[in-house]
Amino acid sequence: MSKLVILNFGNGTLEEGCPAVTVRVEAEDRTPLALLNGNLPPASELLEIYHRWQLLYLLLYDRFRGIEIDNGDITNVSYGDFEEISQELKRQINHWLDSEEFQHVKLQLFFSLAANDEVRVIIQTEDEFLRKLPWHQWDFFGNYHRSEVVVSNLSIFQPQYPIRKAKVKILAILGDSTGINVEEDRKLLAALPNAEVEFLVKPKRKQLNDRLWEEGWDILFFAGHSVTSEDGETGHIYINRQDRLSIADLEYALGKAIYRGLQLAIFNSCDGLGLAQELADLRIPQMVAMRESVPDRVAQEFLKYFLNAFSAGQSFYLSVRDAREQLQGLENELPGASWLPVICQNHTQIAPIWNDFLLDRPQWTWWKRFSLVCGVGAIASGLIMGTRFLGVMQPVELSAYDHLMRLRPAEQIDNRLLVVEVTEEDVKKYGYPLEDRTLAKLLQNLNNYKPRAIGVDMHRYRQRGEGREDFISQFDKHSNLFLVCAYGIEDRNYAPPPEFSPNQLKNQVGFSDLPIDDNPNENIFPVRRQLLSHDSQLHNSPTPCQTPFSFSFHLAFRFLYEDAIDPPTPNERGHWQLGKVAFKSLKNRTGGYQNLGEHNQILLNYRSIPKSGQISRKITLRRVLEEEIDRQLIEGKAILIGTTAAVANDSLNTPYGSMSGVWVHAHMVSQMLSAAMEDRTLIWTLPQWGDALFVLAWSVAGGFLAWRSRTLLFLLLKLSLASIILHQLCLVFLIYGGWMPLIPSGMALWGTAIAVKGGFIAKRKLELRGQFL
Known part of the structure; x- marks a missing residue:
């Protein structure tokens, strides 16, 4: 079974403690299973150790990039020092969560969950450092190997369901690549099954804005350089060498993309929690980011592991966990690699899988759509020619x-x-x-x-x-x-x-x-x-x-x-x-x-x-x-x-x-x-059968216009243009003596288009509810 554990820390912080921690256990369909209350004491020592871990990590990261920095007290740092502080940070996290005031909550969680449950643990908090903690180091996750942790803000948003399509639509932004290799990311994305990927390489702001407005995207991907402000509330991405954008700079475009079905954002770049916070305010369903600066190789390996698992049908959360844990194999060269990826999401969202973005009927192919259009066209033209046969249209x-x-x-x-x-x-x-x-x-x-x-x-x-x-x-x-x-x-x-x-x-x-x-x-x-x-x-x-x-x-x-x-x-x-x-x-x-x-x-x-x-x-x-x-x-x-x-x-x-x-x-x-x-x-x-074929051709044409029109407005414009063409074609024929069936063809053109478009609209509404024809 899939279970949901929501830890709501309210307005608590590490410095002042969390006097009102609410823990809810729910089934994935939001059926309540348990409601627990507890509190956690102040943990200023944990905060200090986290700051030290963060400092050592950044020093090692700079060394990895070939930059030597004399930073006050710390003139040299070894991998051993970093491993030692990492273990101390892990002990302090578990010591804090093992506090006497929280013991009964932890015990009740074990009674509420089975070892083989797929568990999604959501950390709800507005505190920057609580969000940054490596929650996956909590001993709790060692008992549930099909679990993963997610950070979320306190706001409650209506869940949003994927709009299913024939292919997963991905907008991949390859930004400023100074000192990094984004071509590996490009190859991984291009090889995805059942995906349609559009790459924007070092785009201008207007180009990026326009593409976000124009398509119904499922996944937004960014590779390049990014940074979070000191207060942890704002992030910036470098889309090219000159332009640095915040989420606020793309607020309307991203809001429109999310409204049209954008489900997942992947920021395979440095220090992305500020980006996650801003995107959460725009109600994006889920997002993957890096909590600190990330070496290029770590970013590439994480993306490879994650995409392989997710596109193969594994759940989004377990795909992130597996990819994160596989990064441990790099930690002899790149310490802390497995601590970097973090999921940020709207906690009301159901865990997606790759096929949630796709039509559930694999046989709903181009040929099937073609057959449907032709079938509807044949029926419409048959009805029209039958009515004509009775003399009603004369x-x-x-x-x-x-x-x-x-x-x-x-x-x-x-x-x-x-x-x-x-x-x-x-x-x-x-x-x-x-x-x-x-x-x-x-x-x-x-x-x-x-x-x-x-x-x-x-x-x-x-x-x-x-x-x-x-x-x-x-x-x-x-x-x-x-x-x-x-x-x-x-x-x-x-x-x-x-x-x-x-x-x-x-x-x-x-x-x-x-x-x-x-x-x-x-x-x-x-x-x-x-x-x-x-x-x-x-x-x-x-x-x-x-x-x-x-x-x-x-x-x-x-x-x-x-x-x-x-x-x-x-x-x-x-x-x-x-x-x-x-x-x-x-x-x-x-x-x-x-x-x-x-x-x-x-x-x-x-x-x-x-x-x-x-x-x-x-x-x-x-x-x-x-x-x-x-x-x-x-x-x-x-x-x-x-x-x-x-x-x-x-x-x-x-x-x-x-x-x-x-x-x-x-x-x-x-x-x-x-x-x-x-x-x-x-x-x-023409003989009557010739008129019937002429009408059938325009009937099928109307069906294809409906199939290939994204909106009703475009369909009306196309049908109007097609009607003008039909009218002029019949006029040319008459100039040379041919009386062609203008009215039956026009009725077939519009009738089939309306029928096909109506069917597609009804089908899409069912898809939005998770149902299919």
Whole structure:
């Protein structure tokens, strides 16, 4: 069992005695086993002998360094003299502790402890000389070979538990090394198992301060020169040849390091009890220091013995005891070596072992973390893609698609097209709907300039005013004229003119129906797709619009006909082939769409609108009728005629906002012409499994960002940057025609990151309580 013996000397001193000594015996979990009270008489002779021992030790230490000093009465000192005073000091310590007033306490201790117990004896005192006494020479420790003594102040601090990590984090300061060899210390530290050591060699004060702030250290190590003030309350370390620092000079940085989990400080340097006193005030859990000046070889051997035992799994206290006792082998050359190391600590702290700094699951390796991140990413992306499959995400995905469409760089206007607008002024002058004779004159005037194709985006089933025969005759005389009908409406008013022949109904009429996307949250119906053809026989009820081709398809082919491009034909996969371009029909699930149905349709790649706000040149009805036109505007062009005045109620929602129907058809014609003549890309998407892999990649990326982010703030910054990258990547893809799953990927990125970070935070909280997942 582990036992704790706390000897509280209160305000007692060697000169005045200790009238109220409290001795508590506890189990390591702080269960009280015994409470004893006693007192100790003044021991001024013991104090005098300690002063003499200290003086002789320092003389021998100076001799070891090659310095001869004439010190008053003592002009020469031998190893025998030092051994004799050491034995006398040991006798005086035991004589004092064997005082009659303290005998009953010592007897009760023997009854409370077993010989095989691991015993930690804590000396609580604020007196400098009581702290400096070589307490390990008390005969008590000869009866308990698994015991060690620790000095502590009287303050009571809340115990602090190690924060477990994959490796023990050690900050090693190699300070001023004048006359000593710190490279041996460096080699010993670098060889430690499961440790990550950062060396600061003769650092500047700011460099040391910054490193203490920036990392969560487990162990702080110092090798170099140090000194304690005469009052024993303050220590200084020499971090380089110019800078000498006290603990107070690093108070905030050390306080932060202790708050973040610093458990142990090792000062393998001279006279470190002053450093220990100041660090105790900062509530460091435990510390090892040297009570007097220490020869370089002693410091190196102690560090070697201690690290070998501690890193092998032995308790911290027994590791210090074993290392201290092994130094006895040097005392024929270096007297007093085994008396130098001393432990100073917060007495409420539980004795640590090396593995207390490490995660208790050795299999929690990089590969396991990688597998966890990938697993969480796969689950998150699976849930998101499942939700997408149900169509829940379609509205927001389509909105994101519109957003990216608007961000594309502007394109040049399409000079192959001309739009003749019937504006508000034209309606006031010529009426609405236009009379047949007005339209006949319009078509005649346009054909005089030899356009390739003319499309009239107006329904003309009924006669409008005079000039019907002239209007119909224009279609008889000019095969490049096209009219519209609507197959989705049974109303005869949307049928083609009854005067048309079967040949005209097939070759000079195209349906104007546009696929719209119903948004359940808003009263908007955007147009994002383009119908190419349909089978009129598949309708549930007869429709007067029997043409199989769309209005835009007719106009585009007629334009390309002049360039000797073959008529559109279905290829082996059933897709329409126009020249070298295959217009691949959309599948039922395409991109963000999850229920498109079976239609010969493609995504409408709107021509990115330039600053002028139009994709082609335009002219008003009045200017054509009054022949205020330039031949170059019309000759060899595809002409679209439509009403843009509000009375027509022909305004449609698009990614670029409200747009008249004739302009939507212009975008469709432009898309087909550009694809066939300029290799302008059509909008394409990945198959559903391709979208899933893209989402999975961003999901795993979010998990890795969470894994590699130390704080939530860093994670939020990284996720924000990753979101910007994702957004820009999807925009670049869309510029080249690719519609990538922006919203599902963004959700996967953030969702996985939050899940992984939340898991790590929960795990760390359990670790802080000494529990593990």
